[in-house]
Amino acid sequence: MNLDWFRQHLLACPFKYITGFDCPGCGLQRSFLELLQGNIKDSFFLYPALFPILITFIFLAFHLKFRVPNGSKILMGLIIFSSTIIVISYILKEVQFHTTM
Amino acid sequence: MENQNPPFPPNPPQGNPYQQNPYQQNQPMGGNPMGMQQDVPNATLVLVMGICAIVICGLGPILGTIGLVMSGAGKRLYQANPSMYKESSFKNLNAGRICSIIGLCLGVLVWIYYIVVLVFVGAAIQGATHYSNY
Incomplete structure (x- = not known):
């Protein structure tokens, strides 16, 4: 798989472009x-919420296809879990960034 | 009594026995014109919108609002005639609705944070050429 193409066509964040945050x-x-390159450790430290998000989307596809019993409740739990991880990891990242600068 | 009438279509669906509601004859509004239950309209879309509202950063309020509006229409339809729709589909709709609300709240907080940073810290325009800007 040609990952260089992806690396050159990432979507830039306008917020970071303007403010640097x-x-x-x-x-x-x-x-x-x-x-995708197999560096699970680097991937986790760059964005810890990627795994819950991926699990959520895979489970969403599975649930919509096969109608898991209580699937909507499980999905809701997964969503709340991943949003919590997004918020906590973002706060930790910003705190670490501003204390080490 | 209306409830002791035979099911509305003369030939009930033979394909999937799981889609028949066993409580159909006990419900006051048993008049189910289709004979089998269907999905609540937009339930899948609302669920996907709710999840994307949380995951896609910055678009949470937009997607969350769309999901909420669509789930409101679907909920009204379901409550008008609950025996016509699948209950699992309605649960999907509710889950999507709650996810939309969470995404909306988080997204509004993120937007407020954006504005605060832009007003107090911003104006330092940097180039986006570095790899870490993505």
């Missing part, structure tokens, strides 16, 4: 690229 979604594409 990360937004809560920054790092998702880099993290996904690292995951």
